Amino acid sequence: MPQLDTSSWFTMILAMILTLFIIMQLKINSYKIYNTMEVKKQAPNYSPKPWEYKWTKIYLPLSLPLHY
Template identity: 55%
Template sequence: MPQLDTSTWFITILSMIMTLFFMFQLKVSKYSFPENPEPKLVAMSKPSTPWENKWTKIYFPHSLPLQ
C-alpha cells in the first residue's frame, strides 16, 4: 500500500486560505457603508386604551381581609 504524500498539503492549504481571504475582501469592498450612521427618529404614538382614563385596582385573594 503506497504512502500518502503530504508534502504539498501546506502550500495547498495556505493558498486556499489566502484565496478565500481575498475573495471575501472583494465581496465586502463592493458594499457602501454610511460614514456616520445616525439613529432614525421614530415618532412614538401612545395607543389609546379605555383603561388609561379610569382608576382600576386588582384585588388579589391574599390581600383581601379574612372573613
C-alpha cells in the same frame, strides 16, 4: 501499498486560506456603508383622536367683541 504524499499539503492549505481571505475582502468591500454620524429623526406615529376630526373653537366671553 503506496504512501500518501503530504509534502504539498501545507502549500495548498495556505493558498486556499489566502484565496478565501481575498474573496471575502472583495465581497465585503463591494458593500456601501454610509458613515454618517448624524442622528436621523423619526416622525412619531401620530393617530388622530376621535375628537380631533371635528373642528371646534371655544369662545371666551371676554374675548367676544362688544356690540352696543
